[in-house]
Amino acid sequence: xxxxxxxxxxxxxxxxxxxxxxxxxxxxxxxxxxxxxxxxxxxxxxxxxxxxxxxxxxxxxxxxxxxxxxxxxxxxxxxxxxxxxxxxxxxxxxxxxxxxxxxxxxxxxxxxxxxxxxxxxxxxxxxxxxxxxxxxxxxxxxxxxxxxxxxxxxxxxxxxxxxxxxxxxxxxxxxxxxxxxxxxxxxxxxxxxx
Amino acid sequence: xxxxxxxxxxxxxxxxxxxxxxxxxxxxxxxxxxxxxxxxxxxxxxxxxxxxxxxxxxxxxxxxxxxxxxxxxxxxxxxxxxxxxxxxxxxxxxxxxxxxxxxxxxxxxxxxxxxxxxxxxxxxxxxxxxxxxxxxxxxxxxxxxxxxxxxxxxxxxxxxxxxxxxxxxxxxxxxxxxxxxxxxxxxxxxxxxxxxxxxxxxxxxxxxxxxxxxxxxxxxxxxxxxxxxxxxxxxxxxxxxxxxxxxxxxxxxxxxxxxxxxxxxxxxxxxxxxxxxxxxxxxxxxxxxxxxxxxxxxxxxxxxxxxxxxxxxxxxxxxxxxxxxxxxxxxxxxxxxxxxxxxxxxxxxxxxxxxxxxxxxxxxxxxxxxxxxxxxxxxxxxxxx
Numbered sequence: 291x292x293x294x295x296x297x298x299x300x301x302x303x304x305x306x307x308x309x310x311x312x313x314x315x316x317x318x319x320x321x322x323x324x325x326x327x328x329x330x331x332x333x334x335x336x337x338x339x340x341x342x343x344x345x346x347x348x349x350x351x352x353x354x355x356x357x358x359x360x361x362x363x364x365x366x367x368x369x370x371x372x373x374x375x376x377x378x379x380x381x382x383x384x385x386x387x388x389x390x391x392x393x394x395x396x397x398x399x400x401x402x403x404x405x406x407x408x409x410x411x412x413x414x415x416x417x418x419x420x421x422x423x424x425x426x427x428x429x430x431x432x433x434x435x436x437x438x439x440x441x442x443x444x445x446x447x448x449x450x451x452x453x454x455x456x457x458x459x460x461x462x463x464x465x466x467x468x469x470x471x472x473x474x475x476x477x478x479x480x481x482x483x484x
Numbered sequence: 485x486x487x488x489x490x491x492x493x494x495x496x497x498x499x500x501x502x503x504x505x506x507x508x509x510x511x512x513x514x515x516x517x518x519x520x521x522x523x524x525x526x527x528x529x530x531x532x533x534x535x536x537x538x539x540x541x542x543x544x545x546x547x548x549x550x551x552x553x554x555x556x557x558x559x560x561x562x563x564x565x566x567x568x569x570x571x572x573x574x575x576x577x578x579x580x581x582x583x584x585x586x587x588x589x590x591x592x593x594x595x596x597x598x599x600x601x602x603x604x605x606x607x608x609x610x611x612x613x614x615x616x617x618x619x620x621x622x623x624x625x626x627x628x629x630x631x632x633x634x635x636x637x638x639x640x641x642x643x644x645x646x647x648x649x650x651x652x653x654x655x656x657x658x659x660x661x662x663x664x665x666x667x668x669x670x671x672x673x674x675x676x677x678x679x680x681x682x683x684x685x686x687x688x689x690x691x692x693x694x695x696x697x698x699x700x701x702x703x704x705x706x707x708x709x710x711x712x713x714x715x716x717x718x719x720x721x722x723x724x725x726x727x728x729x730x731x732x733x734x735x736x737x738x739x740x741x742x743x744x745x746x747x748x749x750x751x752x753x754x755x756x757x758x759x760x761x762x763x764x765x766x767x768x769x770x771x772x773x774x775x776x777x778x779x780x781x782x783x784x785x786x787x788x789x790x791x792x793x794x795x796x797x798x799x800x801x802x803x804x805x806x807x808x809x810x811x812x813x814x815x816x817x818x819x820x821x822x823x824x825x826x827x828x829x830x831x832x833x834x835x836x837x838x839x840x841x842x843x844x845x846x847x848x849x850x851x852x853x854x855x856x857x858x859x860x861x862x863x864x865x866x867x868x869x
Contacts, residue, residue: 380708381765386799390829391859396797403763406583408550415858425859434583437548 311340316349323347324363327420327454330479333472335359344372346457351469355433357460359473362446365453372401387451391416391425394446398457399429406434420454420480422447431459441466445477454482516677518570519624531592531629538591545579545597552580552600552753560749561616564609565596568617568681572624584760586699590619592628603750604757605698605773607691607780609742613682614692621677627670675725679732688741689733693726698776700726705772747781755820758790767798785819792826804830821850825860832863841867 316335322328324347335349346360365371367387374381383400386393392414399409410430417426424447431440441462446455458473460466525531545551552558562578569576575594585601596619598612606612622628666674675692683689700722750757761770774791781787792810795803808830814823824847831840844860844867851857 411855414856416862432549
């Protein structure tokens with residue numbers, strides 16, 4: 291009985307997602323990400339467009355939920371990077387332009403652990419991102435839903451009060467080592483329009 | 485089956501005295517007797533199917549990275565469950581789960597889950613025993629099977645499963661995560677059995693109603709508290725529950741709380757569990773919890789630091805002042821090294837650069853290998869210029 295129900299739910303979910311989500315190919319070369327951020331890709335990525343992904347662009351190499359690159363481009367002071375839940379469990383995570391690097395990392399941590407997943411900061415260091423004074427961080431992230439241990443890396447800066455950041459996470463074994471250099475190359479290529 | 489009966493006989497001999505106490509009638513309740521141990525049901529039966537599902541969930545828990553594998557804490561909590569479960573002890577397995585919500589559950593196959601959010605919130609062993617006893621009560625009264633048989637639809641059956649399983653499916657639950665599918669009558673019965681069990685195990689039954697008092701404090705602190713909580717929707721009203729539990733406790737007073745023992749047992753985990761609590765992002769609930777803990781806790785430094793972080797992250801008017809006061813108090817009360825980082829952050833935001841510099845330097849002295857050390861050094865360089 292339960293198996294039949296699970297199959298039914300899975301089928302409905304696939305139908306629902308196929309109706310709402312679409313995937314676009316992001317080609318090698320220069321790509322504009324929002325109004326001010328530009329990156330140069332050394333190979334193609336998949337961009338996933340679906341409801342509920344928030345203000346970030348969501349890219350993947352292997353397909354969701356295996357690996358995920360979130361791109362935050364021009365997030366303004368007071369803008370939410372996550373909203374979810376309802377009633378007493380409602381949660382909203384806002385960006386503030388006064389946030390320091392460790393606060394921004396904490397903001398991403400809150401977003402990733404909203405379902406009880408765990409996040410461990412492995413390293414946070416100053417880094418020049420998009421030609422601005424910024425930061426780079428590495429983390430370990432264990433997903434509550436399936437217990438898969440992910441490695442992650444993030445880059446960010448605040449320019450003219452707006453947040454620009456990349457956040458990549460993939461399973462620690464296999465997928466993260468396979469793609470981390472592509473992400474690092476993309477981060478190094480980032481630049482901002484004035 | 486022979487082996488089980490033998491084990492049961494052994495347990496009954498060893499725990500005979502408490503069991504006699506457990507069998508005593510309570511005010512307002514019919515006399516309750518500990519049932520005999522349950523045999524594994526036929527796999528073709530509905531109950532057998534439920535057990536199989538729970539067995540699969542349990543296999544997942546054994547491998548889960550969210551299972552707390554500290555042998556000392558596990559031995560303590562499992563010992564409590566065993567003591568409460570009496571002759572059923574050999575059938576019970578306990579899993580401590582790293583999940584920052586208030587919850588425990590016991591599946592019909594004997595799998596008990598205890599979440600870190602519950603262990604953080606209870607003030608003593610007696611309060612934990614009250615919750616565990618309640619869950620053992622559901623198990624002994626076989627409420628889940630009754631619920632399953634009452635279930636008329638697939639969705640209802642799924643609810644029964646969700647009562648014990650689906651470790652990952654907690655995304656939208658709050659501090660009161662015990663989203664039980666049991667009926668109100670089942671909850672009342674489990675309360676009565678739980679209280680009998682905790683008294684029989686030597687705990688002060690008056691602590692049972694305190695849990696509800698504390699949870700209500702957190703729940704009412706939430707600005708959305710006027711909306712019905714999922715827990716209170718399926719449970720008797722907490723006020724009614726507190727009253728009944730108090731009356732039952734008064735009818736059979738005495739027992740121990742083991743407050744200092746519990747404080748010592750959870751001390752090594754407080755920093756991590758409090759960080760989880762702050763990350764939940766329910767600032768008002770956290771402030772209610774932390775205020776209560778600070779008022780009575782011997783490990784105030786960790787609680788003060790967590791409250792300081794909560795104030796700073798909430799960022800309402802006056803919160804930076806409150807955060808500063810708590811960071812200072814934490815730093816002076818054996819709080820974590822991060823208390824000094826927090827001080828640095830607040831002073832920097834207030835442009836008090838000499839104080840910010842001293843605080844960041846102190847943080848690096850105490851935690852030279854901190855993952856954010858390089859970033860803090862860059863802040864110091866900025867301040868220095």
